[in-house]
Each structure stands twice: as C-alpha cells, then as structure tokens.
Amino acid sequence: MERVPVLKIGEILLVSIQIDMEDQVALQLQEDLAERIVATGVRGVIIDISALDIVDSFVGRTLATIASVSRVLDAETVVVGMRPAVAITLVELGLSLPGIRTALNVDLGIAMLARQDEDIDLLGDEDDTDQVAEPTP
Amino acid sequence: MNDDVQRLPVVTDQDVVRVRQLVRTVAVAVKLSLVDQTKLVTAASELARNTLVYGGGGEAEVSRVHNDRRAGIRIVFADQGPGIADLDLALTDGYTTGGGLGLGLSGARRLVDEFEIDTEPGKGTTITVVKWCR
Numbered sequence: 001m002e003r004v005p006v007l008k009i010g011e012i013l014l015v016s017i018q019i020d021m022e023d024q025v026a027l028q029l030q031e032d033l034a035e036r037i038v039a040t041g042v043r044g045v046i047i048d049i050s051a052l053d054i055v056d057s058f059v060g061r062t063l064a065t066i067a068s069v070s071r072v073l074d075a076e077t078v079v080v081g082m083r084p085a086v087a088i089t090l091v092e093l094g095l096s097l098p099g100i101r102t103a104l105n106v107d108l109g110i111a112m113l114a115r116q117d118e119d120i121d122l123l124g125d126e127d128d129t130d131q132v133a134e135p136t137p
Numbered sequence: 138m139n140d141d142v143q144r145l146p147v148v149t150d151q152d153v154v155r156v157r158q159l160v161r162t163v164a165v166a167v168k169l170s171l172v173d174q175t176k177l178v179t180a181a182s183e184l185a186r187n188t189l190v191y192g193g194g195g196e197a198e199v200s201r202v203h204n205d206r207r208a209g210i211r212i213v214f215a216d217q218g219p220g221i222a223d224l225d226l227a228l229t230d231g232y233t234t235g236g237g238l239g240l241g242l243s244g245a246r247r248l249v250d251e252f253e254i255d256t257e258p259g260k261g262t263t264i265t266v267v268k269w270c271r
Contacts, residue, residue, distance in 0.1 A: 093245075
C-alpha cells in the first residue's frame with residue numbers, strides 16, 4: 001500500500017497528497033498525522049490537495065476527521081489548494097466541509113496558521129525575543 | 138446506441154481507484170467539460186464504493202453513448218448484494234447504514250444527468266447513471 005509522506009517544516013507538518021488515494025491510504029494518513037502531531041508537538045498542519053482531481057465524500061470526511069483530531073491534539077489544520085471544479089462538485093455533493101479551514105495555497109495557509117498563533121514562530125526563524133538568554137561564561 | 142463498453146470488477150479498494158481512472162479517461166475522450174468530468178468521476182467514486190461496501194462487491198461497466206444530439210457516458214454499477222429495502226430513505230441526504238456521511242447515493246444523483254436504481258431485497262442493486270456533454 002502506498003503511503004502519503006508527512007514532512008515537518010519548522011513548526012508545521014506539511015502533507016501534499018500526490019496520489020489517487022485508496023480509502024485505506026487515507027485512513028493511514030489520518031493515523032500517521034495524529035502520531036506525528038504528538039511526536040513533534042507542532043501547532044499547525046497544512047494539507048495540500050492541489051494535485052487531487054476529485055474529493056469524494058470519503059476523502060472529505062477523512063479531511064474533516066483529521067482537522068478534528070488535530071484540534072483535540074492542539075494543532076490547527078488548514079486544507080489548501082482545492083481546485084475550482086473540486087469545490088463546485090463538493091458543494092453539489094452536499095459536503096461543505098464544516099470545521100475545516102481552507103486557504104488557496106500553501107503560503108496563505110502558513111500565513112493563516114501564523115496569524116492564529118502569533119506567539120509561535122511557525123517557520124522556526126530565529127527571533128531574539130523568544131530566546132532564553134544563555135548565561136555568558 | 139453505444140460502443141466501447143469497458144467492464145471492471147469492483148471487489149477491492151484498489152478497484153474503486155481503477156473505476157475513477159477509467160471514468161476520467163472516458164470523460165476526457167467524450168470531451169466533457171472539466172467541471173462535468175469532476176462531477177462524474179466523483180459520482181462514480183461514490184457509487185463504486187457503495188457497490189463494494191454495501192453490495193459486497195460487483196462490477197462497473199463504462200460506455201460511451203450518444204443520441205442524435207449529444208455524446209455522453211453511461212456507467213452501470215451492479216452487485217448481487219442485499220439490495221436496498223427502503224429506496225426513498227436510502228436517497229435521503231444524511232441517511233446511512235454504513236457509518237459514512239450518507240451523501241454517497243443522494244449526492245451522486247445530484248452530480249449526474251440521469252440516475253436509475255433497480256434494486257430488490259436479497260437480489261442485489263443495479264445503478265445506471267448518464268452524464269451528457271453540454
């Protein structure tokens with residue numbers, strides 16, 4: 001079975017779904033993400049679906065579950081890159097993805113996560129104000 | 138009148154992916170618009186999953202169809218599963234017996250131009266959908 005890779009970049013987990021997922025692959029991703037959130041302590045998850053040419057009710061439900069589970073684990077999820085035809089189809093299907101935050105692309109998704117969690121430097125840039133001063137020898 | 142009939146088994150998760158890919162290929166070949174391709178592939182994904190999960194597996198048949206005015210695609214999903222006892226209920230948004238969202242059947246119907254269900258308890262279910270080029 002294929003597996004969708006989960007990348008840690010700064011204080012974000014980034015998932016870019018590049019394959020037409022079997023249902024089991026989507027469920028595996030849900031588990032992998034929950035484990036990685038706990039293992040890394042990140043506060044934000046970005047799921048890039050720009051390569052997906054459809055999102056059916058199963059994948060939609062999986063995205064909603066991922067968002068809920070990460071929220072319980074103190075991380076916010078943003079789904080980015082949805083194609084226009086996918087958005088039209090999802091709404092007509094009856095799936096409005098309540099509880100899922102969306103952004104048009106990865107950059108805007110990172111900005112969204114950064115705004116809601118301004119104390120945390122999501123990309124891990126050095127920032128003097130956040131550093132604990134090392135005692136000088 | 139139809140030609141190019143292609144059949145696929147729907148017995149595993151992987152088969153659902155294959156049905157999506159075949160429908161996509163044929164939808165492109167008959168020149169459905171991008172939005173209509175997306176709607177049809179999504180509907181096919183919902184119905185193929187139903188065939189697998191509720192029908193216990195079955196078959197999908199994809200064919201190009203045309204009348205005197207338009208070209209289109211017909212997909213038939215057939216299983217020999219338990220059938221659907223209450224069709225009206227099964228077509229209600231949000232109704233599910235399988236722990237899903239209850240949008241598969243009702244949602245798929247909204248995404249296609251023609252939608253027909255032939256079902257009998259104990260005998261199985263056959264669902265036929267057609268999407269026409271605009």
